[in-house]
Amino acid sequence: MRELKKGYQQEFEEIFKKYSDKNQALLPCLHLAQEKWGYLTEEIISFLAQKLGLPKVEVYSVATFYSMFTLEKQGKFVIRVCVSLPCYLKGSREILEAIKKELNIEEYQTTPDKKFTIEPVSCLGLCDIAPAIMINKKLYGNLTPQKVREIIQKYKEGR
Ligand code: FES
Structure with a gap:
C-alpha cells in the first residue's frame, strides 16, 4: 500500500x-x-x-x-475501436482487422514493446463520422483501412 x-x-x-x-x-x-x-x-x-x-x-x-476499467497494464497508446452497429455498417470490422494486422496482435492484447493495446468498444458518440476509433483521448473518424494504417504508422514513428 x-x-x-x-x-x-x-x-x-x-x-x-x-x-x-x-x-x-x-x-x-x-x-x-x-x-x-x-x-x-x-x-x-x-x-x-x-x-x-x-x-x-x-x-x-x-x-x-465496465469496459473503461482494465485489470491489466495497457500499452502507451490504447486504440479503442467502435464496433457498435452504425460503425459496423460503415466497415469497423475492416478497420479492426487492419489495426490487428498492422500491430500483429489480437483484440485486448498489448504489443510486446508495450506501445499499443487494441480494445473493441461500443459507441464512442462519433456515429456521424463512422467508422471511428479513439487513440488515448484523440478521436478519428471516416476511416478506411488505409487511413488507419497511416495513423498507426505516425504513432509508431512518434509523430
Ligand atoms: S456507433 Fe461507432 S461511434 Fe457510434
Whole structure:
C-alpha cells in the first residue's frame, strides 16, 4: 500500500468524504485509480474493498463489468475501436482487422514493446463520422483501412 499512501491517498479520501454511501463511492474511486495507474491492480482492488467495507468480489465484479476499467497494464497508446452497429455498417470490422494486422496482435492484447493495446468498444458518440476509433483521448473518424494504417504508422514513428 506504500504507493497508494504517498500517491493519491488524499484524492481517495476526498471521494470517501463526498459519498456517505460506500457503494456510490466505488465508481468514482475506480475511475480515479484507472486514470492514475492506467489499470486496476490487485492492490488497488483490496485497498478499495477495505476502505469502503465492501467484499473484494464486489469490487472485482464492478471493475470487470465496465469496459473503461482494465485489470491489466495497457500499452502507451490504447486504440479503442467502435464496433457498435452504425460503425459496423460503415466497415469497423475492416478497420479492426487492419489495426490487428498492422500491430500483429489480437483484440485486448498489448504489443510486446508495450506501445499499443487494441480494445473493441461500443459507441464512442462519433456515429456521424463512422467508422471511428479513439487513440488515448484523440478521436478519428471516416476511416478506411488505409487511413488507419497511416495513423498507426505516425504513432509508431512518434509523430
Ligand atoms: S456507433 Fe461507432 S461511434 Fe457510434
